[in-house]
Structures are given as structure tokens and as C-alpha cells.
Amino acid sequence: MSHVADKPAKLDYIAAAAVPTAALAAWQALFDTAGLSAGQQVFINGAAGGVGSFAVQFAKWKGAVVVGTASAEHADFVRDLGADQVVDYHAGRVEDAAQDMDVVLDAVGGDTLDHLWALLKPGGILVTLIAPIPDDAPTLHGVRAVRIITRPDGTELAQIAALIDAGVVHPVVTKVLPLADARRAHELSETHHTAGKIVLRIAPDPEEARRAA
Numbered sequence: 001m002s003h004v005a006d007k008p009a010k011l012d013y014i015a016a017a018a019v020p021t022a023a024l025a026a027w028q029a030l031f032d033t034a035g036l037s038a039g040q041q042v043f044i045n046g047a048a049g050g051v052g053s054f055a056v057q058f059a060k061w062k063g064a065v066v067v068g069t070a071s072a073e074h075a076d077f078v079r080d081l082g083a084d085q086v087v088d089y090h091a092g093r094v095e096d097a098a099q100d101m102d103v104v105l106d107a108v109g110g111d112t113l114d115h116l117w118a119l120l121k122p123g124g125i126l127v128t129l130i131a132p133i134p135d136d137a138p139t140l141h142g143v144r145a146v147r148i149i150t151r152p153d154g155t156e157l158a159q160i161a162a163l164i165d166a167g168v169v170h171p172v173v174t175k176v177l178p179l180a181d182a183r184r185a186h187e188l189s190e191t192h193h194t195a196g197k198i199v200l201r202i203a204p205d206p207e208e209a210r211r212a213a
């Protein structure tokens with residue numbers, strides 16, 4: 001199976017670089033693992049992040065009702081991506097803000113995982129991208145739970161590229177840094193509060209190259 005697909009025609013290389021890992025993680029969690037379908041309710045923990053921003057758009061495209069967590073600073077951003085409800089996780093317990101979810105996608109992990117089980121309806125599914133699932137938690141809560149590791153998949157990437165070219169979803173690039181600032185990119189990422197994706201530019205900026213010539 002091919003691991004690659006053509007770049008979406010609509011995107012430049014910077015925006016295209018923001019797609020594969022984050023979009024495939026969201027796609028494989030929501031569709032391959034959870035089997036999300038139209039009319040279902042999905043809760044996205046970490047909706048403003050690189051993975052979450054794709055997950056909100058994919059779930060909405062599928063016809064699901066989408067609830068996502070974000071800080072107040074990113075609430076409008078997540079709403080604009082298509083979320084029906086945004087839960088400010090600083091404002092109270094997330095389990096008091098949403099219930100009866102068919103699917104929970106966890107892109108945050110840590111202590112937040114403990115609060116996600118109660119959001120699910122019986123038989124619902126939690127998919128986490130982060131840490132191993134505690135052995136007893138799914139049985140205790142009467143739900144299913146899977147941790148996934150994203151795999152390369154050219155066929156899925158081509159489907160995602162088609163959705164981008166159709167204007168259904170878009171990558172969100174919040175910062176572009178030169179490769180020499182890779183350390184700065186990691187520091188920003190490790191704040192765990194950037195929205196969308198940070199992209200490192202490897203080739204010289206064509207604009208700057210033109211000006212320098």
C-alpha cells in the first residue's frame with residue numbers, strides 16, 4: 001500500500017505539510033476505529049489542537065453532532081471549525097457539560113482521561129491517541145476503549161486531499177518557522193496551548209529569495 005498521495009492542489013507546500021499526521025490521526029480515530037456515522041454524538045478532547053482541528057471538521061462533514069473542549073481563548077476558533085458546542089475545560093467538569101456521547105476522541109490524555117468515561121453512553125467508544133488505557137476502566141463504565149497509533153495510508157490521504165480541494169476541510173497553520181528555529185517550534189508545541197499546527201520551513205522562503213536576488 002502506498003504511504004503517499006498527491007498534494008491537494010488548493011494548498012501550498014507549507015499548508016500541505018500540516019496535513020498528513022494530524023489529519024490521519026483524526027481520520028483513523030473517528031472513522032477506522034470508532035466507525036463514526038451521521039447523527040451520532042462525538043466529543044473531541046483537545047479540539048483546538050493539530051489533531052482536534054481536523055477531527056472537528058471531519059466529524060461535522062460526516063454529519064455528527066460535535067462537542068469539543070478548548071480554553072475560552074480558542075472557543076470561537078473551534079466553533080468556526082464546525083463544533084456545535086465548545087466546553088471550556090477551565091470552567092468546570094467536562095462531564096457536567098456533555099453526556100450520552102457515542103464516541104469520545106482523546107487528544108490530550110493525562111488526568112483528563114479520568115473525566116471522559118462518564119461522557120459516553122453505554123456501549124460507546126473512547127479512542128485515545130495518548131496513553132495505554134487502564135485495564136479496568138472500560139468494563140467499569142460499560143464502554144469500549146482503544147488506543148491507536150497513526151499509520152501512513154496513501155488511500156486515506158488521497159480522500160482527505162479530495163475533501164480539502166472540495167473546500168470541506170482545511171488545515172490550520174498558526175505559525176511557520178525556519179528550520180533553524182526548530183527548538184522554538186518544540187518549545188511552542190510543548191506549551192500544549194497552540195491552536196492548529198506549527199510548520200517548519202526547510203526550503204528558503206521564495207519571497208525572501210526573490211528579494212535577495
Ligand SMILES: NC(=O)c1ccc[n+]([C@@H]2O[C@H](COP(=O)([O-])OP(=O)(O)OC[C@H]3O[C@@H](n4cnc5c(N)ncnc54)[C@H](OP(=O)(O)O)[C@@H]3O)[C@@H](O)[C@H]2O)c1
Pocket residue numbers: 021022025045046047048049050051052069070071072073074089107108112128129130148149150151189192193194195196
Ligand atoms: N497516537 C498517535 O499516533 C498520535 C498521532 C498524532 C498526535 N498524537 C498525540 O496527540 C496529542 C495531540 O496532538 P496535537 O498535535 O493535536 O497537539 P497540540 O496541537 O499540541 O494540542 C494543543 C491543544 O491541546 C489543547 N489542550 C491542552 N490541554 C487541554 C486540556 N486539558 N483539555 C482540552 N484541551 C487541551 C489546547 O487547547 P487550549 O489552548 O484551548 O487549551 C491546544 O489547542 C499529542 O500528545 C500528540 O503527541 C498521537
